[in-house]
Amino acid sequence: MTEKAMNIREAVEAMKILAPRMPGVAKANALSFVRGLLRSMAAKEPMDALRLLSLMRHETVEATAVSMKEAGTGGFLAALFDGLKLNRVADLIEAAAVLGLAPKGWDDA
């Protein structure tokens, strides 16, 4: 379901979810940032994580919730990670900064 990259409408929604979690992150640490982001989202704001995944899977939040029911936390995180590999999180953040959805892009490492 995540083989096809998001369209621009889905991406703007994803940028809105990701942008507030960005300040002070260096691009060189993008991978560890994504890991931390996914863990904290899954633990603190699971609905945001679910919405992000549903956008990357081009389906409704309800449909994603149903399909992820069996997958467990590990499967859920893996799906999110795969989605953010296809829809590169570094580029999403940069795009959010260009559009003015995030106050700034990546810090220089």
Next chain:
Amino acid sequence: MRARLGGYLALQRAQRRIDEAVDRDETKSITDGLYEYLCLALPALKRVTFDDAPWFEVMAAYMAVLGLNTIPDRKKYAILAGKGKEKMVPWDYPERAEILWIHTLANAYHWSKADIEALWPEEAIGYLQEIYADEQYDREFVYSLSEVAYPYDKATKKSRYQPLERPGWMVRILKGQNRRTRFTAPVPESLRPSGHIIFPKVESDD
């Protein structure tokens, strides 16, 4: 290809729609604004193609057009260094900014709309800067002839010339520039007024 003034102003209008949509946090309006922006550079772009394209391709195209149409050496134009939004007026409307560019240039140089739209944006900014500076000099001259320019100081019992305030961009000293001093033409001694200056009394109409 880089846009001339006409295209540049249209791009600015689309950009303003994107910015307003971002402020309102409306995803649909943001994507509509992006489509409008890209259509100006790529008129053959169909909405279906835009909606189905991967987001990174859309953003790459947007950033390419944005980069191409950024005014080179923007910092060297003092008039662009100002911060904050322009004052709103009661007769404002969305396209007024673009109309104002054409109006100001046409009014000063009597060029046609087509000629003005064919200017490079930075060229037009240079002209506008000179027009606004000239208007300010004219205002200063008229002001210097009026009584209000010489308020009476009770302490010294003298009237002293109070220069008209200049807009920020005319007095701001940009980084790396030498300090600008206000130019004052020396007035020969023989031409200076001597004795007491008596201002004529202004009679009221009634």
